[in-house]
Amino acid sequence: MSLKPKEVNFDVTWKKLSITIKNVLQMDPVRHDVWTECFSDVYSLCVAFPESLAEKLYDEVKQLLSDHVANLYNQVSAAGEESILIIYHTHWMQFNKGAKYLDSLFSYLNVQHIQKQRFSEADQKYGHITMDINEQHMEIGELAFEIWKEEFIKLLKERLVLVLLSCIKADRLNKGLVAPVHIVKGVILSFVEVCNFKKKNTYVLYESVFEELLLQQTAEFYRGESIALLQELTPSQYMTRVIARKEEEKMRCAKFLPPSCHVKLEKKVHVELVEKHMTMLHGECGKLVAGERVEDLANMYVLLKPIKDALKPLVSCIQEHIKQQGLQAVHQLSGENMATQFVENLLAVHAKYSGLVAEMFNRDHQFQEALHRAFESVVNSKMSRNFPKSPEIIAKYCDTLLKKSTKGLSEGEVDDKLTHCITIFKYVEDKDVFQKFYSRHLAKRLIHQQSVSMDLEESMINKLKSACGYEFTSKLHRMFTDMTLSESQNQKFSEFLKDNKLSLDTNFAINILQAGAWPLGTTSLGFSMALPLELEKPLQYFEKFYHSSFNGRKLTWLHHLSQGELKCCFTSRTYIITMVSYHVVIMLLFQKTDSMKLSELTEATKFTSDGFSRFLQPLLDSKLLVTDSKELTDDSVISLNLKYSNKRFKFRIAMAQVKEQQQQEVAAAHSSVEEDRKMYLQAAIVRIMKTRKLARHTDLVQEVISQSKGRFAPQVPMIKKCIELLLDKQYIERSNSNHDEYKYVA
Numbered sequence: 001m002s003l004k005p006k007e008v009n010f011d012v013t014w015k016k017l018s019i020t021i022k023n024v025l026q027m028d029p030v031r032h033d034v035w036t037e038c039f040s041d042v043y044s045l046c047v048a049f050p051e052s053l054a055e056k057l058y059d060e061v062k063q064l065l066s067d068h069v070a071n072l073y074n075q076v077s078a079a080g081e082e083s084i085l086i087i088y089h090t091h092w093m094q095f096n097k098g099a100k101y102l103d104s105l106f107s108y109l110n111v112q113h114i115q116k117q118r119f120s121e122a123d124q125k126y127g128h129i130t131m132d133i134n135e136q137h138m139e140i141g142e143l144a145f146e147i148w149k150e151e152f153i154k155l156l157k158e159r160l161v162l163v164l165l166s167c168i169k170a171d172r173l174n175k176g177l178v179a180p181v182h183i184v185k186g187v188i189l190s191f192v193e194v195c196n197f198k199k200k201n202t203y204v205l206y207e208s209v210f211e212e213l214l215l216q217q218t219a220e221f222y223r224g225e226s227i228a229l230l231q232e233l234t235p236s237q238y239m240t241r242v243i244a245r246k247e248e249e250k251m252r253c254a255k256f257l258p259p260s261c262h263v264k265l266e267k268k269v270h271v272e273l274v275e276k277h278m279t280m281l282h283g284e285c286g287k288l289v290a291g292e293r294v295e296d297l298a299n300m301y302v303l304l305k306p307i308k309d310a311l312k313p314l315v316s317c318i319q320e321h322i323k324q325q326g327l328q329a330v331h332q333l334s335g336e337n338m339a340t341q342f343v344e345n346l347l348a349v350h351a352k353y354s355g356l357v358a359e360m361f362n363r364d365h366q367f368q369e370a371l372h373r374a375f376e377s378v379v380n381s382k383m384s385r386n387f388p389k390s391p392e393i394i395a396k397y398c399d400t401l402l403k404k405s406t407k408g409l410s411e412g413e414v415d416d417k418l419t420h421c422i423t424i425f426k427y428v429e430d431k432d433v434f435q436k437f438y439s440r441h442l443a444k445r446l447i448h449q450q451s452v453s454m455d456l457e458e459s460m461i462n463k464l465k466s467a468c469g470y471e472f473t474s475k476l477h478r479m480f481t482d483m484t485l486s487e488s489q490n491q492k493f494s495e496f497l498k499d500n501k502l503s504l505d506t507n508f509a510i511n512i513l514q515a516g517a518w519p520l521g522t523t524s525l526g527f528s529m530a531l532p533l534e535l536e537k538p539l540q541y542f543e544k545f546y547h548s549s550f551n552g553r554k555l556t557w558l559h560h561l562s563q564g565e566l567k568c569c570f571t572s573r574t575y576i577i578t579m580v581s582y583h584v585v586i587m588l589l590f591q592k593t594d595s596m597k598l599s600e601l602t603e604a605t606k607f608t609s610d611g612f613s614r615f616l617q618p619l620l621d622s623k624l625l626v627t628d629s630k631e632l633t634d635d636s637v638i639s640l641n642l643k644y645s646n647k648r649f650k651f652r653i654a655m656a657q658v659k660e661q662q663q664q665e666v667a668a669a670h671s672s673v674e675e676d677r678k679m680y681l682q683a684a685i686v687r688i689m690k691t692r693k694l695a696r697h698t699d700l701v702q703e704v705i706s707q708s709k710g711r712f713a714p715q716v717p718m719i720k721k722c723i724e725l726l727l728d729k730q731y732i733e734r735s736n737s738n739h740d741e742y743k744y745v746a
Contacts, residue, residue, distance in 0.1 A: 005049040013041050014060055021061070024105070025068050025098040035105075043108050054113040058137055061106070065147045069095075073152050081163055085179040088160065089186045095148060096193060103141025110139040142197035149194045149205060157209050164188060164210065165217050171252060172221060185256050192258050203260050211261055215268050222272035230277065235284045239299040242273045274303045275310075282313045289317040298360045311366055319370035322353050326378030333387075339396035347420050350375060372427070379427040391434035392666070394425055398460065399441035404452050411453055418456070422463050429713040431468060432676060436669050438464075439476060439519045446483050447511060447561050454480075468710065478517035486511040489546075496545040506564075508538040512546075512555075519672070520558060529559065530606040532588045535581075568624070570594075571644050577624075578652040582615040587624070595639035598632055615655070622653050681714060681722040689732050689744035697723075697740045 020038045023030050045053040072091045079087045103110065114137045138146060153160070167177045167184045177184060191206035203211075222245075229238055249269050253262040274281070281300065288296045297314075304310040329345040353371055361367040379390045388396075398421060401414050409417075428434055445451045458480065465473045490509050497504065513520065531539070543555060562581035567574065570590075579587070589596065589604055596604075602612045613632055619625045623644055629636045684707050689695060695703070701719050708714045723742070726732050735741035 005047045006044070007050075008044050008048040008053065010045065010048075010053050010056060013045060014057070017041050018060070018064055020105075021064055021102060022068070024101050025065075025095060027094045027098055038105055039108075042106055046109055046113055052113075054109055057109065058113070061102075061140060062143060062147070065144050066151060069147050069151050073155060076152075077156060077159075081159070082178050084159060085163055085167075085183055085187050088156070089179075089183045089190075092148075092190045093186065095144070096190075099141050099144035099148075102144060103139060106140040110141075113137075114139050139197065145194045145197055153191065153194065153205070153209065160187065161210050161213055165213060168214065168252070168256060169217065169221065171256075172248075181255055188256060189258060203258070206258065206260075211264070214257075214261070215264060218265060218268050219272055222269055223276075226273050226277065230280070235280060236293070236296045236299075239281075239296065239303060243299055243302060245273065246270065270303075270306060275307055278304075278307070278310060285314045285317045289314075289321045292321075292356070294356065294360055301361050301364070305364075311364075315366050315370045318357075318367060319374045322349070322371055322374035323377050325349050325353070326375060327381065330378070330383065337400075339393045340400060342390075342393045343397040343421055343424055346375070346378065346424050350423060375424075375427045376429070379424060380429045388666075389430070389433065390424075391428050391430050392437050394421065394428065395434050395437035395441055397421060398438060399445070402441075402445060402452055402456060402460065404450050411456060414452065414456055415459055418460050418463065422467055425464075426467055429709075430673075431472070431710070432680075432712045433670070433673050435472060436519065436673050436676075439479070440665075440669065442476060442479060443518050443520060444561075446479060448563065472711070475517045478514060482513050482517065483511065486513075492549075493542060493545050496548075497541065502541055504538050504541070505534055506538060508542070510542060515556075519669075520561065529582065529585055530604070531559075532585060534588060535585070570640050570642060573645065573649065575644075575646060576650045578650075580653075580655050582655070583619055583653060586615060586619060590625075590640050594642070595637050597634065598636045598638060599634035601638060602634075618653055618655055624653070677712060677714065677718065678722055678725075680711065681708065681719055682726055684708060685719075685722060685726055686731055686744075689742065693744050694735065695742055696738075697742065700742060 017038055020030055020034060022028075042057070045057045072095070076084060076088045076091060117137060137143075163178065164184060164187060167179065170177055188206075188210060191209055192203055195202045195205050225245075226242075229241055233241060246266065246269055250262070250266060253265055257265065281304065284296075285300065288300060300314060301311070304314060326346060326349050329349050330342050333341050333345075335341075350371075353374075357363065357367045357371055382389070398418065401409075401417055401421075425431075425434065442457070445457070451457050461473050461476050461480075464476070489512055493508075493510075496502075539557065546553070546555060559581045563578060564581060564584040566577050566579065566584060566587055568577060568587075585605055586601065589601060598612070598616075601616075605612065607615065616625070616632070616638070620627060620638075623641050625638050626641045627636050627638050681704060684704050685700065688700060688703050688707070700723070701716060704719050705714055705716075723732070727734070727742075730745055732742045733745055735743050
């Protein structure tokens with residue numbers, strides 16, 4: 001084929017070309033050589049000499065397409081309602097394919113003639129165009145679809161849409177359709193596909209012709225159905241039916257409609273079935289939560305989730321219910337295992353509702369936050385005046401697990417329980433109170449060697465460090481360090497005795513504890529005592545050794561925390577008894593005599609009469625010592641029980657704490673916490689002011705609360721008091737320009 005322009009007889013060429021165009025539109029077979037020749041004819045007409053015939057060609061193609069569409073319209077419009085969709089769909093599928101083939105056939109006309117004459121978007125928007133935009137030529141494919149839209153769909157739309165809507169309604173009512181599903185969907189999609197050649201607003205025809213009416217019909221249908229269902233069903237049954245209906249509608253969207261309509265239609269269904277009945281649904285929340293009706297609550301969540309703020313009443317009910325269940329689980333606990341009951345009951349409640357939140361509400365953050373707030377309220381609530389606070393109870397629970405007295409549990413099981421305990425501990429506001437009591441229990445376990453496992457002790461401290469940071473556990477780590485260093489010092493002391501050729505009559509081991517790391521006072525009972533030679537001698541030697549190694553350090557002996565092992569041979573059987581130092585001092589007085597008067601014992605030990613009786617009573621209760629009178633007086637004779645017998649040859653005699661003493665220790669711990677808080681708050685205030693230099697009172701208070709909340713919940717009056725103390729100490733001062741503003745003093 002020659003590409004050189006030449007004269008062309010338009011009528012002859014168009015006659016051949018029009019036959020091929022009609023065959024293509026009717027999807028009749030076209031021979032390959034004829035198709036190729038048509039490409040040449042289009043080219044020849046476009047570059048014809050002496051004048052291009054492209055414009056005339058365009059007009060003839062447009063007229064042919066218009067005539068063809070008019071013919072098809074007449075055929076479809078004559079059909080009855082029961083067959084109109086089938087006939088329309090058949091003609092559309094043919095025309096759709098044919099139009100695309102024609103667009104390819106006239107590609108040269110599209111590119112070299114039509115596209116070059118088109119205005120760009122910038123020209124249309126900003127250029128000086130005198131020609132009407134609507135008069136611009138379209139590419140042949142777009143032209144074909146435009147003619148179909150204007151001369152077919154817009155003329156027949158009322159009938160088509162009416163039948164389509166009746167089909168969708170019939171599907172909702174499970175009635176038979178007038179046409180197969182694929183034909184109904186094909187007709188609906190034709191409203192979209194006819195605009196496919198447009199780069200923008202592909203769905204504009206579909207939305208205006210069909211979607212608006214569909215949404216309107218959908219709203220009316222489900223509005224009526226919701227009223228009928230509410231009269232017929234219970235709220236529980238209604239929710240189940242609505243979820244099923246929504247799922248059906250979702251499948252119906254996929255079956256009939258383009259993706260752009262899915263969200264809109266599902267939203268319309270949700271509005272009619274759910275949003276307009278929110279009052280009824282919210283009214284059921286309390287009953288469902290109180291009855292813990294899992295399936296109904298899950299359905300309620302599914303229905304309310306898509307609506308903004310609709311879950312709030314349900315979240316509030318869940319939070320209050322969990323709170324009440326938690327309080328009920330720890331209400332009126334008593335007995336020695338109160339701490340175990342408290343923690344394990346709360347863990348059971350937490351595990352139950354954590355599972356329900358995951359199952360019913362798909363771990364929705366709103367419900368997880370409700371669970372968190374509910375447990376914060378329970379854990380930090382004040383049960384009663386005589387009921388210990390939760391930090392104290394949780395510390396006691398940890399002590400129970402970590403003591404050697406724990407029976408029937410492996411180390412792995414104990415570690416699991418401690419891990420679960422951290423779950424409850426994280427809800428504690430006053431973590432510093434827990435720290436104080438935990439450190440006291442830990443100190444007693446380490447000093448008296450009562451820990452079930454040092455690995456478990458370190459594991460627990462690591463758990464606390466993960467939850468609260470290194471600063472929270474720094475003193476606890478130092479306590480472990482002291483115990484390790486004490487072992488090393490005892491070995492060096494043994495070498496010191498050998499080097500200096502000194503001997504002891506007893507086996508002697510000592511723990512050297514830093515005063516700043518251990519929560520111990522110099523005495524717990526306020527009693528002093530006279531040490532016998534057997535104990536005095538080792539202490540003197542050790543002080544000599546220690547001061548030779550650490551010049552300037554002071555040792556303070558904590559006899560109330562010391563204990564010893566006595567080998568008792570005054571009966572037919574030998575016993576090894578572990579007892580506190582006060583008991584050791586008393587028992588050593590009976591090495592040279594079997595009996596002594598109470599006054600003589602008091603004089604020898606330097607105890608007061610009241611204090612001595614408290615130390616003596618456990619020995620009398622254990623039957624190691626006996627007395628000749630029911631009531632102790634200065635003349636009462638205390639004797640060794642030479643007939644003493646016990647099934648165990650090795651055992652411990654503990655010194656029972658009186659209730660008043662326990663209360664004093666608890667009060668002292670809380671008092672210590674208050675003092676620590678004051679120092680912590682003052683340090684926080686100075687730290688903040690050093691950074692900011694200038695701060696308003698309210699901003700400073702809020703910043704202090706923010707920095708302290710990980711350790712405890714500070715009260716505003718206490719913060720104000722600390723600010724006043726720092727003003728007096730001249731760490732900060734009031735601003736000259738604003739009395740409500742503070743300035744850091746460098």
